[in-house]
Amino acid sequence: MKRIRVIRGWKDLPQSDRGAAVAMGSFDGVHLGHQQVIELAARAARDLGAPLGVITFDPHPRVYFRPDEPAFRLMKTDQQARALEKLNVDMLYVLPLEAELAGMTDREFATRVLHQGLGARHVAVGFDNSFGKGRTGTPQTMRAYGQELGFGVSVAEPVGDVDGDKFSSTAVRAALRDGRPQDAAEILGRPFAIEGPVQRGRQLGRKLGFPTANVDLADYVTPRFGVYATRTRLSDGREFSGVANIGVNPTVQGVTRPLLEVWLFDFDEDIYDRVIETDLIAFLRPEEKFETLEIMTEQVMRDAARARQILEA
Numbered sequence: 001m002k003r004i005r006v007i008r009g010w011k012d013l014p015q016s017d018r019g020a021a022v023a024m025g026s027f028d029g030v031h032l033g034h035q036q037v038i039e040l041a042a043r044a045a046r047d048l049g050a051p052l053g054v055i056t057f058d059p060h061p062r063v064y065f066r067p068d069e070p071a072f073r074l075m076k077t078d079q080q081a082r083a084l085e086k087l088n089v090d091m092l093y094v095l096p097l098e099a100e101l102a103g104m105t106d107r108e109f110a111t112r113v114l115h116q117g118l119g120a121r122h123v124a125v126g127f128d129n130s131f132g133k134g135r136t137g138t139p140q141t142m143r144a145y146g147q148e149l150g151f152g153v154s155v156a157e158p159v160g161d162v163d164g165d166k167f168s169s170t171a172v173r174a175a176l177r178d179g180r181p182q183d184a185a186e187i188l189g190r191p192f193a194i195e196g197p198v199q200r201g202r203q204l205g206r207k208l209g210f211p212t213a214n215v216d217l218a219d220y221v222t223p224r225f226g227v228y229a230t231r232t233r234l235s236d237g238r239e240f241s242g243v244a245n246i247g248v249n250p251t252v253q254g255v256t257r258p259l260l261e262v263w264l265f266d267f268d269e270d271i272y273d274r275v276i277e278t279d280l281i282a283f284l285r286p287e288e289k290f291e292t293l294e295i296m297t298e299q300v301m302r303d304a305a306r307a308r309q310i311l312e313a
Contacts, residue, residue: 004085006077006092008058010117018119020053020091021045021152025126026169027056029074030083031188033159033167037126038087040154044122048152051090053118056080057097064097073219074172074188079195079277093118106132110145122152129155179224181280191231191279194220194260198271201261202252208297210304212261213271215278217246222258223280225287229307230262232278234271240264243300243307244278250289251296263300265308282310 007017023041027034038054045052058077062069075083081092095101095113104112109132114120123142131137139155146153160166167187175183176192185191196215203211213232225247233239244262262278284303290296 004081004089004092006081006094008094008096010093010095010113013117013119017091019121020051020118021048021122021124022053022055022093022114022118022120023124024055024114024131025129026060026062027054027080027084028060028072029169029172029188030080030087031167031169031172033126033156033187035087035189036159037124037156038084038089040124040156041122042088044124044152044154048121050121052088053091053093053120054084054089055093055095055118057101058094059097061097064102070222071217071219072173072221074169074192074221076195076219079193083190103133106137106141107145108132109137110142111149114145115149115151120151122154124154124156126156127158173221176221176223176280179226179283179286181223181228181283184280191281192223193277193279195275195277196260197273197275199259200272208293208300210263210297210300211268212244212263213276215260215262215276217258217260222246224283225258227284227287227303228280229282229284229310230278231281231311232262232264232276235275240267241308241311242278243284243304244280245287247287250287251293263304265304282307 021041021044023038025034025037042052084092114123123146125139125142127139129139143153158166172184172187181192194215194217196218198213198215201214223246228244228246230242230244231239232242242262242264244260246260247258260278284306
């Protein structure tokens, strides 16, 4: 599989980084709705003999304009790049969302960034896409700018499930907050995954017979606190089934930030500081506070048996 090129910025790009058919959006999650927009850009790329590009923004517009809101991200930039790479995207344009970009009118954005900066030959957007200061740009104005500036425009229709519910990042977040990882996976087209370096803890789990790899949730949306059946990938590509707790582990004092604490089955290696990626497969039960560590350990063993059963099925 060819490697995606991550291009940061839109000014003074070499000719080799210009002239793509691009899909534009935040693409947090790269869910099935996003994939429809990218497929429109891919069709145009094939017709034009152009590379396929995706435009996104850093930070996410919601972080930039509403910085005090709770964490909500569905993926990190490297996870996003890997998901796009699987869709045969050639270039990921990460545009720095700062005062200059945020202050552009929709016309300035279309002219300076899409036309002059990226030399876009085609732009695909979602039916609800907005751009420019005050979010005044719409798919209709994008079509008008495309005609004026010489690039094609295509607009993706809403995509949803059999009940007509629209696939969206908001729906994925709602499913995760409700403890419905399978519903999130149906919208994403794959399980929701938390990636991060393994932190050094107090190694209490190891003493109790279930060593856990602890990962900070950082900017991710916080899933429902509780116990999950999981699959975890190591940086070398190996994958392990497991059981994880997401929360603050109220039985053990001193945990203040929500953590993913995952016990990898049939695994005993030192992976401190190494990056792992853990899929949430099924929600088993809410987080609980136990009277003693012994009672907690007994429950963890029951959780593990149930997780193995689910994952083997």
